[in-house]
Amino acid sequence: MKHIPNSITLINVFAGCCASICLFADADIWAIGFIMLAGMADFGDGLAARLLGVSSPVGKELDSLADMISFGFVPGLIAYKLLDQASGQTGDPINWIAIPGFAITIFSAVRLARFNLDERQTQDFIGLNTPTCTAFFAGLLALGTRNIFGISGMLDQVWVLYLLIGLFSWLMNTDFPMFSFKFKQLSWKGNEIRYIFMVTTIVFFILLKEAAFSALVIVYILLAIAHNMFAKSNKQA
Template identity: 50%
Template sequence: MKKWIPNSITLLNLFCGCAAIINILDHQFVPAFWFLFAAGWFDFGDGLAARLLNVSSEHGKELDSLADMVSFGAVPGVIYYTLLFIGQSSAPASAPSVTWSWYAAPGLLVVLFSALRLAKFNLDTRQTENFMGVATPTSTVFAVGLMLIYALDPFGWSAYALSPWVLYPAIVAFSYLLISEHPMFSFKIKGAKWVGNETRIIFAVLAIALLIGLRTAAFPFIVGVYLIINLISPPQSSPT
């Protein structure tokens, strides 16, 4: 019976991802953000519950990947699709129609590469401490950040969030990064020591500074800092 506790948390992640997609397609971007925020906590909580209860299983692992495919795989693709659709629409206040839009369709490439990423992650034994390539939640945070810039427009940058000159390169870049072999540090801090956690602590400080300075517009820049740090200085295994 205990095994259903983490599985139930995983299903809450899946529910929130589905709810976020519905809200995005209906242009309810702020509620979509909160559903994704909850999905992130549920994604963290199911693994924590499984470890505390000592009930981890292959079934739970596969269920977690299926939930992540929706919340952190389908969602960013839907965000890119919707932003591109709005950007080329003459009536930006209206939700996308059922009619297919070739202009916005490339946004869904991120969904395909997220699926490849998650399938690879389940079989890759190298990704226990750090990641190989960008994790799907990181890709989602960037897309969500663009969505919030458009929806809340705290600095008058909404036009950039709809620009194909921003969206198309982001789609291509993250589609590649999701399946790349470049090592990326995870956010697992082991112990309270500086040694072995230097990169994570520095990144956390920079992320907090960006949140304070840019508020809801900070998320794409936080992801950008994360990528720059990893490209400049790939992570090394922590000392044992």
């Protein structure tokens, strides 16, 4: 029983590897599916550990290493691919215009290292977590495929992608508090922000399908800002 959480973590590793292969093969929708599987495994290993009452230093390290693949390397690869497509350069083994996409991978590594040492992030997050950052870039991939609202034209602009890469690299390592999706109890009070986001998630996926990821991440960031402002005003009152 004690090995169940680690086994689920290894599904995260496997899904991240498969997502990478799909990105190389231009099977973007399959890549998004494997990213979703990695996200479910990332949530499931922690849930299983809590339900079974087991934990180990190996499990913690394994979880971080799995996240580095699925939510560090994979989003960097997506950013590289988007920049590669936007630049229009082909034929070279490395597109140097697209290389800055791996800033996401570099700052994800910094984020994960800080998270492992930060004792404040037991209930909520400090800075944007790596799975949410990955969801945003996976959503950009889907938006380019589906061309919803004509957004794919914006993704053809290298400077727009550079701006997004810089912004999300910063968001992952900022000290700004962001709510997690962990429920201490199921009542409305104390979980208002989580229930609002859950309802928004359902609506967005019905309307936008896999392209909902990027929009939901923006909503999540805005809700986190509103939540912090409301919490500060309550403290001052």
